[in-house]
Amino acid sequence: xxxxxxxxxxxxxxxxxxxxxxxxxxxxxxxxxxxxxxxxxxxxxxxxxxxxxxxxxxxxxxxxxxxxxxxxxxxxxxxxxxxxxxxxxxxxxxxxxxxxxxxxxxxxxxxxxxxxxxxxxxxxxxxxxxxxxxxxxxxxxxxxxxxxxxxxxxxxxxxxxxxxxxxxxxxxxxxxxxxxxxxxxxxxxxxxxxxxxxxxxxxxxxxxxxxxxxxxxxxxxxxxxxxxxxxxxxxxxxxxxxxxxxxxxxxxxxxxxxxxxxxxxxxxxxxxxxxxxxxxxxxxxxxxxxxxxxxxxxxxxxxxxxxxxxxxxxxxxxxxxxxxxxxxxxxxxxxxxxxxxxxxxxxxxxxxxxxxxxxxxxxxxxxxxxxxxxxxxxxxxxxxxxxxxxxxxxxxxxxxxxxxxxxxxxxxxxxxxxxxxxxxxxxxxxxxxxxxxxxxxxxxxxxxxxxxxxxxxxxxxxxxxxxx
Amino acid sequence: xxxxxxxxxxxxxxxxxxxxxxxxxxxxxxxxxxxxxxxxxxxxxxxxxxxxxxxxxxxxxxxxxxxxxxxxxxxxxxxxxxxxxxxxxxxxxxxxxxxxxxxxxx
Numbered sequence: 337x338x339x340x341x342x343x344x345x346x347x348x349x350x351x352x353x354x355x356x357x358x359x360x361x362x363x364x365x366x367x368x369x370x371x372x373x374x375x376x377x378x379x380x381x382x383x384x385x386x387x388x389x390x391x392x393x394x395x396x397x398x399x400x401x402x403x404x405x406x407x408x409x410x411x412x413x414x415x416x417x418x419x420x421x422x423x424x425x426x427x428x429x430x431x432x433x434x435x436x437x438x439x440x441x442x443x444x445x446x447x448x449x450x451x452x453x454x455x456x457x458x459x460x461x462x463x464x465x466x467x468x469x470x471x472x473x474x475x476x477x478x479x480x481x482x483x484x485x486x487x488x489x490x491x492x493x494x495x496x497x498x499x500x501x502x503x504x505x506x507x508x509x510x511x512x513x514x515x516x517x518x519x520x521x522x523x524x525x526x527x528x529x530x531x532x533x534x535x536x537x538x539x540x541x542x543x544x545x546x547x548x549x550x551x552x553x554x555x556x557x558x559x560x561x562x563x564x565x566x567x568x569x570x571x572x573x574x575x576x577x578x579x580x581x582x583x584x585x586x587x588x589x590x591x592x593x594x595x596x597x598x599x600x601x602x603x604x605x606x607x608x609x610x611x612x613x614x615x616x617x618x619x620x621x622x623x624x625x626x627x628x629x630x631x632x633x634x635x636x637x638x639x640x641x642x643x644x645x646x647x648x649x650x651x652x653x654x655x656x657x658x659x660x661x662x663x664x665x666x667x668x669x670x671x672x673x674x675x676x677x678x679x680x681x682x683x684x685x686x687x688x689x690x691x692x693x694x695x696x697x698x699x700x701x702x703x704x705x706x707x708x709x710x711x712x713x714x715x716x717x718x719x720x721x722x723x724x725x726x727x728x729x730x731x732x733x734x735x736x737x738x739x740x741x742x743x744x745x746x747x748x749x750x751x752x753x754x755x756x757x758x759x760x761x762x763x764x765x766x767x768x769x770x771x772x773x774x775x776x777x778x779x780x781x782x783x784x785x786x787x788x789x790x791x792x793x794x795x796x797x798x799x800x801x802x803x804x
Numbered sequence: 805x806x807x808x809x810x811x812x813x814x815x816x817x818x819x820x821x822x823x824x825x826x827x828x829x830x831x832x833x834x835x836x837x838x839x840x841x842x843x844x845x846x847x848x849x850x851x852x853x854x855x856x857x858x859x860x861x862x863x864x865x866x867x868x869x870x871x872x873x874x875x876x877x878x879x880x881x882x883x884x885x886x887x888x889x890x891x892x893x894x895x896x897x898x899x900x901x902x903x904x905x906x907x908x909x910x
Contacts (some may be wrong), residue, residue, distance in 0.1 A: 675879070678861065690888070
């Protein structure tokens with residue numbers, strides 16, 4: 337059963353397609369692990385175990401009758417609890433939405449359902465996606481399967497924990513400052529933040545309209561590509577959704593890296609940094625060189641300013657969405673989230689617009705940089721997952737903040753809307769995983785997936801699973 | 805007259821008069837006396853007074869609990885000064901990343 341639960345999504349899909357294993361068996365395998373370990377991990381706010389079992393039987397009937405839908409058919413997948421699910425409450429990790437039951441599925445959920453995915457539950461998250469620990473005062477704390485005393489990261493912490501623990505084969509996440517990539521890094525997963533507009537955010541509880549991205553947390557790059565094939569594409573319901581061609585994201589995954597140019601922006605993105613992560617990323621760069629890529633030093637100065645810019649965009653947008661709730665139910669917010677929303681309420685419009693103008697400058701600089709190299713390579717996070725309730729205050733001997741550790745390397749690509757991928761690239765001496773980030777040109781997720789797939793073909797970090 | 809928790813009168817025009825230059829805080833400070841005004845003048849150095857935050861919250865109709873204004877003043881002061889100092893080459897010509905568009909076909 338355990339072996340089944342830790343198959344990659346692609347392997348599980350292949351076995352279903354070939355009728356070597358049924359959706360009922362796959363689902364039973366992940367539900368068995370959920371029953372055994374969910375009390376320790378607490379990945380879910382609303383588990384859907386009975387519903388998943390019923391959906392698995394339905395998928396099995398469809399497949400046996402010749403109505404096979406594709407690689408996600410019959411595959412158990414978990415949903416972050418800010419994705420609207422018709423008839424199933426969607427809390428966004430917030431008390432203010434404790435009783436919110438959406439009238440319809442969001443677009444991603446609808447597309448996953450159409451692809452035949454089985455939903456195992458709604459995952460815990462940092463309240464309103466406004467934080468990076470998934471220590472949630474309303475729905476409990478999610479524990480990292482790689483170290484139960486550690487955070488799984490956030491805000492998509494439940495999604496990452498569920499996937500890492502073998503409660504599902506993949507999960508949805510959202511990423512406004514790094515909320516897919518940081519949990520992926522902390523839980524030894526692959527996490528893709530697509531280009532802004534590539535995946536619809538219709539039917540996702542907003543945090544920050546201009547910075548929110550939807551994407552997958554998976555075990556492998558190939559799984560992320562399969563997941564993207566199901567969810568990407570224009571959505572008329574979402575005004576931020578782009579009507580651009582959608583490639584087959586699995587095409588070209590096995591293409592060689594020869595001729596690709598990778599830029600390494602060491603200034604800022606590698607300082608401060610856990611020395612073990614620094615050494616591992618250097619080793620990873622060597623692997624990429626061996627695979628044929630050219631690696632060169634580059635400079636991305638405005639990326640280093642992203643942490644100073646984003647609050648003046650994200651917080652006012654959050655405060656705007658939360659406007660009525662923060663005024664009428666302020667006591668229903670968690671102690672860390674409430675001041676963040678309140679802060680957004682007092683930022684002046686002119687500063688918000690300054691932030692949006694500075695984003696333009698940042699994107700122009702990144703566009704110029706990415707005309708010379710095909711992708712940037714950085715550590716995903718500056719440290720491993722911190723102990724629950726005890727955030728790191730220094731890294732590599734330098735004082736720092738949880739925000740810098742979690743999102744210092746990721747948020748620039750939310751501001752630019754660029755695609756960015758985190759792949760596992762090693763473990764600390766105490767057994768905690770971390771990732772490497774690849775960031776690239778708008779609409780060119782394919783190149784990032786190609787690099788990530790080549791790297792995973794040459795390494796085995798992503799094949800490691802936690803022992804609970 | 806009884807004291808009230810409601811915000812003090814502050815016209816939107818006056819509030820916005822110096823926006824983006826740090827003078828907004830001065831405009832608010834001019835409504836007050838003593839410590840607020842003194843702290844406002846230090847805002848350009850990365851300090852923001854609790855009183856200014858309290859007044860901004862009142863203007864925004866946000867009921868801040870006791871102690872929060874001080875926390876927000878700390879969170880906002882220096883980052884705001886850093887942020888407002890950013891002026892990359894060509895800033896004057898930059899459009900905001902989010903602009904209004906009319907979808908094709910409308």
